[in-house]
Amino acid sequence: MSGTDADVVVVGLGAWGACALWQLAGRGVRVIGVEQYGLANAHGSSHGESRMFRTACLEHPGLVPLARRSRQLWQELERETGTHLLDPTGAMLIGPPDGRIVGGALRAAREHGLDIEVLDRRELHRRAPAHQALAPGDVGVVEPAGGLTLPEMTIRAAVGAARAAGAGVLTDTRVTALELTATGVEVHTAAGRVLRAGQAVVTAGPWLGRLVPSLPLEVVRMPTTWFTPAKADERFTLRRLPVFMRELAGGDVIWGHGVLPGGTELKLGLEDGGRHFATVDPDTVERSVSPADWSVLARHLADAVPGAGQAPSRAVANIYARTPDGQFVIGRPGRDPRLLVAGGCSSHGFKHSTGIGEAVADLALGKEPAVPLGFTDPDRF
Known part of the structure; x- marks a missing residue:
């Protein structure tokens, strides 16, 4: 899209945003990732050195296929970056x-x-x-098949792979507002910079509700x-x-x-x-x-x-x-083609990071995700 900084801007580079950036850049999308702090920081939801991985997802039966796919993608990210990220300890x-x-x-x-x-x-x-x-x-x-994943290392690996594929990355850059326009979206930062893109993917974790206040978070x-x-x-x-x-x-x-x-x-x-x-x-x-x-x-x-x-x-x-029902919100609020959200991890989302990154990339490109995620529709509330 001419006159824009990117086709997609990913706002928030915690685990979900980092994996979405990796997937989008790997498909040749002109994409910029924006993070208000440094990479793999301790301010949000994607830190703590280790996280549980399991496919026996008691939170919702639809999460099992997502966890299985996430495991495959974690292994793919390991191969691509030469980094150990998933330890199958059971x-x-x-x-x-x-x-x-x-x-x-x-x-x-x-x-x-x-x-x-x-x-x-x-x-x-x-x-x-x-x-x-x-x-x-x-x-x-x-x-x-269960075990441990490594959150900080996963973020660094995914962002590194995205950069290698051509993604732009802005750290220490706080997004203050999203303005939907006739041609896409303007992403406003605290420093006064405005990024223009065809669409925004908002993976801002605890700050998602600030940027998209219609979500009940x-x-x-x-x-x-x-x-x-x-x-x-x-x-x-x-x-x-x-x-x-x-x-x-x-x-x-x-x-x-x-x-x-x-x-x-x-x-x-x-x-x-x-x-x-x-x-x-x-x-x-x-x-x-x-x-x-x-x-x-x-x-x-x-x-x-x-x-x-x-x-x-x-x-x-x-x-x-x-979220009110403890399930994620992944999709386009109001079916708006300019805005895509992924959040509401509800303290059980890290294990699905790579699979959610792939699903977000699919949705951004107008494809149905490989794993059905209708139960995460943000318009269900």
Whole structure:
């Protein structure tokens, strides 16, 4: 398109935006990515050194094909960049068979024929002895295809591959407004620069609602914590404590994984479930972390994972955008050809980053995504 800076401007280069940039540039699209901070920063939703990967997606059955495709694309990005990004350590989901975590995983596995193994309480304790105080009816669902992804490295790899394919990248550039015009979109920055393009892809994470206020998003502050055991213990190695989610009596869910090779810390956290974490303004959120942020988690760990440590050795505040139904928003609000959004990760979106990047590129080019994503339509609200 003549008279424009790009055919597409991608606003926000967290994991979803970085992967969309990679996919668009790889198809020869004239594209610019804009990030308000530096790459792989700790301000939004795509940081924390490691993230859980699983295809037994309990959040929605339609996410299983997306996770499978994401795994393939993660491997493709690894080959293209020579970077290790996905560690298939296996994943474990623990709780009552009819609970939200295990029950959802079993439904996904049945519907999509996933390779899983179900462990009774005795075998679960034998394989993962760090898990204590298991309820009598608890079981474990082991997914061999699960594991860990590396968020900061994924962003750097995807943006690096996009640059190599010709994408422009602007960091430390805050977008303040999007103006839809007769010929496309104008992307206004805090420094006064205006980028003109045929369309904007907005993957701004917690700031998506600021730029597209019609979307029903709220921003949640979630502490992320690491614990250092008092002494080295085989129970806390990644091999014996693979990445997990565990539903406790009363409904709270803890998650985490064992010590990474060469490290000393367990990563352990508490899922919100709408009960523990505050909604915040992404620009004024409290970034420091206090004992109040981990007190509920620490009480649970004392029984569920004893010996992990009484207080975190390290903690940061993560923020993410959440939708009313906990599903993503991916598509064109009002079917407007000038605007495409992808957001509302609702704290379970990182594992799908590469697949969402591909789907966004498909939609930007007028193609149906390879994986059906109708349940993420932003006009469903």
